[in-house]
Amino acid sequence: MIHVLVGCRQLLATAWRMDRIRTIGSIVLMVCGALAAPLLAVGLGAMTDAVVAGDWRAGAWYGVLVAVLAIVTLTFSHFAHVLYFELSELAEIDFDRKLIELSNGAVGIAHHEQADQADSLTVLQRESRRFRTGLEALFGGVSLLLAMVVTAVLLARLHPLLLLLPLAAIPPLYTGRLAERRLDAAKTATAEPIRLSLNLFNLATSSRHAGEVRVFRLEEQLRRRRTELWARGTAGLHRAQTAAAATQVAGQLVFAAAYVGGVLLILRDATTGRHSVGAVVLAVALAAQVNQQVTTAVALMQDLLRMASTYRRMERLGTAVAVPDTSSAGQVPPDRLRAGIVFDGVEFRYPATDAVALRDVDLALPAGSVVAIVGENGAGKTTLVKLLCGFYQPTRGRVLVDGVDLRELPIEAWRQRISAGFQDFVRYELLARQAVGVGNLAQIDDAAAVQAALDRARSSDVLTHLAEGLETQLGKSYADGAELSGGQWQKLALGRALMRETPLLLVLDEPTSALDPEAEHGLFERYAEQSRRVAATTGAITLLVSHRFSTVRMADQIIVVRDGQIAEMGSHAELVRADGQYAELYALQARVYQ
Numbered sequence: 001m002i003h004v005l006v007g008c009r010q011l012l013a014t015a016w017r018m019d020r021i022r023t024i025g026s027i028v029l030m031v032c033g034a035l036a037a038p039l040l041a042v043g044l045g046a047m048t049d050a051v052v053a054g055d056w057r058a059g060a061w062y063g064v065l066v067a068v069l070a071i072v073t074l075t076f077s078h079f080a081h082v083l084y085f086e087l088s089e090l091a092e093i094d095f096d097r098k099l100i101e102l103s104n105g106a107v108g109i110a111h112h113e114q115a116d117q118a119d120s121l122t123v124l125q126r127e128s129r130r131f132r133t134g135l136e137a138l139f140g141g142v143s144l145l146l147a148m149v150v151t152a153v154l155l156a157r158l159h160p161l162l163l164l165l166p167l168a169a170i171p172p173l174y175t176g177r178l179a180e181r182r183l184d185a186a187k188t189a190t191a192e193p194i195r196l197s198l199n200l201f202n203l204a205t206s207s208r209h210a211g212e213v214r215v216f217r218l219e220e221q222l223r224r225r226r227t228e229l230w231a232r233g234t235a236g237l238h239r240a241q242t243a244a245a246a247t248q249v250a251g252q253l254v255f256a257a258a259y260v261g262g263v264l265l266i267l268r269d270a271t272t273g274r275h276s277v278g279a280v281v282l283a284v285a286l287a288a289q290v291n292q293q294v295t296t297a298v299a300l301m302q303d304l305l306r307m308a309s310t311y312r313r314m315e316r317l318g319t320a321v322a323v324p325d326t327s328s329a330g331q332v333p334p335d336r337l338r339a340g341i342v343f344d345g346v347e348f349r350y351p352a353t354d355a356v357a358l359r360d361v362d363l364a365l366p367a368g369s370v371v372a373i374v375g376e377n378g379a380g381k382t383t384l385v386k387l388l389c390g391f392y393q394p395t396r397g398r399v400l401v402d403g404v405d406l407r408e409l410p411i412e413a414w415r416q417r418i419s420a421g422f423q424d425f426v427r428y429e430l431l432a433r434q435a436v437g438v439g440n441l442a443q444i445d446d447a448a449a450v451q452a453a454l455d456r457a458r459s460s461d462v463l464t465h466l467a468e469g470l471e472t473q474l475g476k477s478y479a480d481g482a483e484l485s486g487g488q489w490q491k492l493a494l495g496r497a498l499m500r501e502t503p504l505l506l507v508l509d510e511p512t513s514a515l516d517p518e519a520e521h522g523l524f525e526r527y528a529e530q531s532r533r534v535a536a537t538t539g540a541i542t543l544l545v546s547h548r549f550s551t552v553r554m555a556d557q558i559i560v561v562r563d564g565q566i567a568e569m570g571s572h573a574e575l576v577r578a579d580g581q582y583a584e585l586y587a588l589q590a591r592v593y594q
């Protein structure tokens with residue numbers, strides 16, 4: 001219950017923050033709605049008594065009052081709905097904003113890669129569409145509570161025992177809560193199959209995967225797996241919903257019994273002359289209202305519980321993804337690198353896994369150097385990059401930037417000074433200028449800066465295929481959007497990585513996988529030349545990651561990673577002379593690619 005109250009407080013604070021006028025308007029409507037129905041019952045009772053007493057004048061006035069209150073009761077919900085709806089929209093936008101912040105604001109990326117946290121995000125994404133009901137339920141709920149109190153006072157005046165009628169509402173409320181808890185637990189338990197099923201659905205319907213799906217004849221398999229997973233997920237939910245419905249009915253039966261008892265009590269009093277006919281009408285009308293109030297209260301309570309559990313889930317995820325905040329760290333990234341970056345006894349395990357992805361890594365990346373990291377698939381190259389970008393912190397050991405532990409640098413400031421091109425680059429469906437310009441937001445509208453970055457990336461040729469050059473809309477989501485080839489998207493991603501002209505660290509993690517080895521080698525060579533020129537002033541380090549041993553021979557230093565460890569290190573000439581794994585794989589791959 002305390003969670004519901006906390007959730008209500010958070011929701012009300014959000015509404016107040018988003019729009020005070022609408023919040024006040026909603027509260028006024030809430031009070032009017034609460035009083036109208038019980039007063040209508042009072043009017044009905046008084047009108048009946050006036051008519052029975054033959055006082056037609058008073059009866060007519062009460063009739064007008066009843067009519068007015070009936071109109072208020074019937075129409076109030078429409079006005080209230082408009083106001084609540086508008087406020088709820090604002091609250092939903094606020095919730096979405098928080099969810100986006102939670103998803104992207106965390107310093108690390110563990111919550112995207114760790115199954116339980118990814119599941120929580122999936123549930124929150126789905127809940128965000130239903131979040132708006134929370135605020136409506138809150139106003140509706142408080143209005144209902146007020147109405148229940150007024151109704152209870154009126155009932156008590158008829159017969160003290162009738163006060164028990166609202167108490168009989170407790171069992172259905174309790175069972176409603178129990179039912180919602182069951183549903184919530186089922187949602188958590190079925191989040192994984194439902195998330196997997198949605199992934200498979202995207203795989204089966206996205207144009208990006210259409211080719212592979214056809215060639216490998218995956219359609220049937222994907223459909224079957226998706227249906228199985230969906231059925232597994234929804235079967236769990238369905239079972240929970242059936243159990244929840246049975247629980248709720250049991251609670252409501254208790255109330256129904258009390259209702260019948262209450263009406264019989266007043267009827268008995270009326271037959272003995274203790275009450276008027278109007279009192280019987282009042283009792284029947286009020287008891288019917290209590291019945292309706294309880295049913296509505298159960299439904300509203302469920303909305304409130306769902307809203308509270310959504311808030312709690314968000315808070316739990318927020319705590320789980322919280323990484324030590326270094327924003328107020330005293331240190332700042334240097335203007336230029338003097339010594340370089342050092343991995344000092346680094347060990348790393350991904351969260352919730354036992355396998356060690358990196359172990360005993362002692363590595364120096366000298367300022368101003370071009371360093372290549374090579375290794376076979378799964379060796380640990382990208383993991384090294386993730387630590388350098390601050391997506392994760394080492395489980396043991398330190399990453400030092402000019403002698404300062406990366407943990408002690410404000411991570412956002414560090415990210416401002418690095419740039420990267422990733423293997424799984426994003427296809428931004430924006431204008432071509434923006435798709436490249438996001439690499440340095442300050443220059444997103446600067447066509448000349450974007451053009452220069454594409455030139456540096458040797459990627460300007462992509463523009464020759466675009467009708468409006470940099471101002472061409474990209475992507476199939478737009479009717480007039482230009483679709484690019486995989487290599488062309490990758491070239492734009494390379495341009496994006498080179499938007500920042502003087503980063504302290506430029507990481508290119510297999511950004512040229514769509515190119516053939518010789519083209520990759522040629523590009524790396526040109527990048528290396530450029531990087532050395534920039535490095536003369538900033539001490540910047542350029543890190544090229546590849547699993548092709550034959551494409552990185554121009555690097556000042558080549559690091560061979562094997563099974564999460566540094567296997568060999570040195571220049572191309574030194575490593576060839578050493579005649580180890582590098583020399584062997586270099587010769588092998590060079591022969592294959594010739």
Ligand SMILES: Nc1ncnc2c1ncn2[C@@H]1O[C@H](COP(=O)(O)OP(=O)(O)OP(=O)(O)O)[C@@H](O)[C@H]1O
Nearest residue numbers: 113350353357376377378379380381382383384547
């Ligand atoms: N998010 C993750 N959670 C758990 N384990 C992971 C995760 N990402 C990678 N790993 C594991 O860490 C090890 C190193 O992976 P990494 O991605 O660094 O390899 P890589 O050398 O970059 O491979 P590739 O050349 O295929 O990109 C692998 O065994 C991989 O299974």
